[in-house]
Amino acid sequence: MSRFIIRPVTPPDLPAIAALAREVWQSTYLGIITQAQIDFMLEQRYGYPQLLADLEAPDKWLNQAFDKKCRAGFAACEIRKGEYKLDKLYIHPKSQRRGAGGALIDHAAAHAQKLGYHHMILAVNKQNEPAISAYRKYGFTVREAIMSDIGGGFVMDDYIMERPLAWDEPGCD
Ligand SMILES: CC(C)(COP(=O)(O)OP(=O)(O)OC[C@H]1O[C@@H](n2cnc3c(N)ncnc32)[C@H](O)[C@@H]1OP(=O)(O)O)[C@@H](O)C(=O)NCCC(=O)NCCS
Incomplete structure (x- = not known):
């Protein structure tokens, strides 16, 4: 039984989620991408209007994990091109x-399975070794390497990782 309580993010949580994202991004990505790219991506993804639109989208889900009363982190999931994607996962340092x-990964996997998906995917910066190690620990393997243009003169240099979801199909022998 997990010690963490997971509940959906609601509009009043959004300022705290954006602040948490900034803190984690600064400690994770400085040294991997430039400060200019961090600022550009935070503005693009964590501005209040964008986060509110994410909460209202029918195919996006934002959850947060609490350790006692402390917000430990959050995860965003979405359906992207027919696949279930763990789109954000940020835990306070x-x-x-x-x-x-x-x-949060287990919670997302259970949700994906409930929706009928047989695998989930994510994108992770190729230089983000601690995160890659965490994803391997939780059953993800590298599917492909991609380079995406995100505008503003910036690119994301990522691995796409994939995790199969366990399906128990009794009676199919
Ligand atoms: C990557 C991250 C989401 C993992 O969540 P977490 O709660 O720290 O991880 P868990 O406690 O569930 O699992 C721990 C595993 O993560 C990996 N890990 C996490 N932090 C690590 C670090 N600083 N160094 C090396 N491995 C690390 C290891 O595999 C570790 O397993 P171990 O302790 O048995 O060696 C979290 O550390 C985080 O938010 N990091 C900064 C932001 C980030 O990179 N997010 C992912 C973007 S794609």
């Missing part, structure tokens, strides 16, 4: 390596 990321 003080809460990392205590299982919150794993709990």
Whole structure:
């Protein structure tokens, strides 16, 4: 039984989610991408109107994990091109390596399965070794390497990782 409580993000949570994202991004990506790219991507993805639109979209889900009363992190999932994608996963530096990321991944996997998907995917920066190691621990393997133009003169240099979802199909022998 996980020690984390997972619940959906609601509009009043959004300022705290955006602040948490900025803190985690600064400590994770400085040294991987430039400060200019961090600022551009945070503005693009974590501005209040964008986050609110994400909450209202029928095929996007934003959940947060609490450790007692402390918000440990959040995860965003969506259906992208017919696949179930873990689109964001950010745990506060003080809460990392205590299982919150794993709990949010398990929650997303159960949701994907409930919707009938047989695998889930994610994109991770090729230089983000701690995250790649976490994803391997939770059953993901690298499917392909991609380079995407995200505008503003910036690119994302990522691996797409995929995890099969366990399907128990009794009676099919
Ligand atoms: C990557 C991340 C989501 C994992 O969540 P977490 O709650 O820290 O991870 P868990 O406690 O569930 O699992 C721990 C595993 O993650 C990996 N990991 C996490 N932090 C790590 C670090 N600093 N160094 C090396 N491995 C690390 C290891 O595989 C670790 O397993 P181990 O402790 O048995 O060695 C989280 O550390 C995080 O938010 N990192 C910064 C932001 C980020 O990179 N997000 C992913 C973007 S694609």
